[in-house]
Every structure is written in C-alpha cells, then in structure tokens.
Amino acid sequence: MTAFKDPRKNHLLAALAPEEWQRWLPHLESVDLSLGQVLYESGSRMSHVYFPTTAIVSLLYVMENGASAEIAIVGNEGIVGISLFMGGESTPSRAVVQSGGQGYRLKAAVMKEEFNRMPVLHLMLRYTQALITQMAQTAVCNRHHSLDQQLCRWLLLSLDRLQGDELVMTQELIANMLGVRREGVTQSALKLQEAGLIRYARGHITVLDRTGLEKRTCECYAVVKKEYDRLLPAIHAT
Structure with a gap:
C-alpha cells in the first residue's frame, strides 16, 4: 500500500x-x-x-x-x-x-x-443525531426565515419541552436566544398576540392557538419534531 x-x-x-x-x-x-x-x-x-x-x-x-x-x-x-x-x-x-x-x-x-x-x-447517539438536526435547522432558519417564523418555531420547540401552554420568558431573553434586537421580538410578539395566537404579559407567554402557530411557522419546526419523533419514539411518548 x-x-x-x-x-x-x-x-x-x-x-x-x-x-x-x-x-x-x-x-x-x-x-x-x-x-x-x-x-x-x-x-x-x-x-x-x-x-x-x-x-x-x-x-x-x-x-x-x-x-x-x-x-x-x-x-x-x-x-x-x-x-x-x-x-x-x-x-x-x-x-x-x-x-x-x-x-x-x-x-x-x-x-x-x-x-x-x-x-x-x-440511545445516546440517537439523541445526539436529533440534537444535531435541531442545531443545523436553527442555523438555516436564522439565515433564511423571517423573525416571525423564527419566533413561532422557538415557541413551539419550547412548548414541546414543557408541561402546559405557558412560558416564563422576557422579550430581552428571547432576543438573546434568537440573536436579534429586542424591538424586533416586541413587534413579532405583538403580531402573534393580535392574531390571537398568544397572550403576553409581564414576562409570561401563553399559547392560545398552537395549531395557528404551527401554520404560521416555517418548515423548520416540523423537520426537527419529525426527527425527534423518529429517533426517540419511546421517550417522546412518555
């Protein structure tokens, strides 16, 4: 050789x-x-x-x-x-x-x-693959999709990891998570509230219409959710 x-x-x-x-x-x-x-x-x-x-x-x-x-x-x-x-x-x-x-x-x-x-x-490697998919999808989403779509994706992914329909989160922290200005988050959150999808008050975000959020977000949320469901079906169901 x-x-x-x-x-x-x-x-x-x-x-x-x-x-x-x-x-x-x-x-x-x-x-x-x-x-x-x-x-x-x-x-x-x-x-x-x-x-x-x-x-x-x-x-x-x-x-x-x-x-x-x-x-x-x-x-x-x-x-x-x-x-x-x-x-x-x-x-x-x-x-x-x-x-x-x-x-x-x-x-x-x-x-x-x-x-x-x-x-x-x-099991650990299947989770790692799902996490890598989420990381890659987030990077692509941040580059190609609107802030409104990014916010919907972020809210839905957060809901999937919580019990109930309420998140305790300031707009400043959301802005840091998405890498955007706080004013942009304020405007996007206001649009979602006016559409009847969420209620936001004093750092508490309550999702009123999850189906509406799913329709409003980009393809990225569905891609990530599908991968988690595929790779970790038993855990996801518990």
Missing part, C-alpha cells in the same frame, strides 16, 4: 485499535472524490460512509424552496455519513465534494455491523 493511498491519512481510521483496524481493512475501498461530486442527496438512502484523506466534503442543508446553506465541512479528520449509525438509513443533508482528492468508503452494512457491537451507545 503506497503512502499516497494510505487509509490512515484519515485521522479516525488512524485512531482505530489494532483489532478494529484488521477487521476494517479488507472492507475499505479507495475512491477518487472529484470536485462537485454529490455523495448523498438529502433524504436519500446511504450505501456507504466516506473517510476523506485528501478531499474535503461540504454538508449542505437544502430548504423546500431549493435554497441551501452549508452546515459543516468534513476532511481527513472525520467521516461523512454519521446518520447511518445514529438512527437512520438516510441523511438530512446533501454531501458535495468541495475540494477534490482521495478517500475511502465502507459499505453501510459493514458500518452498522460494527456499530451494533456497542448497543449501549445507541
């Missing part, structure tokens, strides 16, 4: 213990990753995971209207396709090669077989 084609140029592969390394090595397939090559489309079934060595892969979140935003880049430090072993057969992002080079891939079945050797980690 030449130094140029050494899988251990990927840091994760290099960190494998000797036993795992010997088990993985026969299954690692060298691949050329060309500029602009799409490794996965959002929602597509994954056949392999990828370990770049000299290539760099960009992970993009694609909105319903076709707009996109980069949420991460992966190079020789990591792996492309973590969704495979964190709760699903598909990925919520598009993976595109942004700098051509070399890498290695491993069949999905082999990756899952390896992961199944550690069942105690499954």
Whole structure:
C-alpha cells in the first residue's frame, strides 16, 4: 500500500485499535472524490460512509424552496455519513465534494455491523443525531426565515419541552436566544398576540392557538419534531 493511498491519512481510521483496524481493512475501498461530486442527496438512502484523506466534503442543508446553506465541512479528520449509525438509513443533508482528492468508503452494512457491537451507545447517539438536526435547522432558519417564523418555531420547540401552554420568558431573553434586537421580538410578539395566537404579559407567554402557530411557522419546526419523533419514539411518548 503506497503512502499516497494510505487509509490512515484519515485521522479516525488512524485512531482505530489494532483489532478494529484488521477487521476494517479488507472492507475499505479507495475512491477518487472529484470536485462537485454529490455523495448523498438529502433524504436519500446511504450505501456507504466516506473517510476523506485528501478531499474535503461540504454538508449542505437544502430548504423546500431549493435554497441551501452549508452546515459543516468534513476532511481527513472525520467521516461523512454519521446518520447511518445514529438512527437512520438516510441523511438530512446533501454531501458535495468541495475540494477534490482521495478517500475511502465502507459499505453501510459493514458500518452498522460494527456499530451494533456497542448497543449501549445507541440511545445516546440517537439523541445526539436529533440534537444535531435541531442545531443545523436553527442555523438555516436564522439565515433564511423571517423573525416571525423564527419566533413561532422557538415557541413551539419550547412548548414541546414543557408541561402546559405557558412560558416564563422576557422579550430581552428571547432576543438573546434568537440573536436579534429586542424591538424586533416586541413587534413579532405583538403580531402573534393580535392574531390571537398568544397572550403576553409581564414576562409570561401563553399559547392560545398552537395549531395557528404551527401554520404560521416555517418548515423548520416540523423537520426537527419529525426527527425527534423518529429517533426517540419511546421517550417522546412518555
């Protein structure tokens, strides 16, 4: 094996213990990753995971209207396709090669077989995947959607984690959470109140019409909720 084609140029592969390394090595397939090559489309079934060595892969979140935003880049430090072993057969992002080079891939079945050797980690990693989805969706939402939509999303996600329909939260704190000016939150909250969706008084927000909030928010809330329900159904139901 030449130094140029050494899988251990990927840091994760290099960190494998000797036993795992010997088990993985026969299954690692060298691949050329060309500029602009799409490794996965959002929602597509994954056949392999990828370990770049000299290539760099960009992970993009694609909105319903076709707009996109980069949420991460992966190079020789990591792996492309973590969704495979964190709760699903598909990925919520598009993976595109942004700098051509070399890498290695491993069949999905082999990756899952390896992961199944550690069942105690499954639950925690499924939660991690759901949390990553929420973080990515929040970043995209903050870039592409209106403050009104962001506020509705934030209220709904907060309600999902509380008992009842009331939140104790100042407008200043909401503004800090959303990264916007307090005046903007005031205007958006007033619109929601005038629409009969919420009641706001003395730092208390009461949701009067949850269905109305869901109709008014952007796609981001539904994406996050669906992922939590999919990955953590037993916990979510309790």
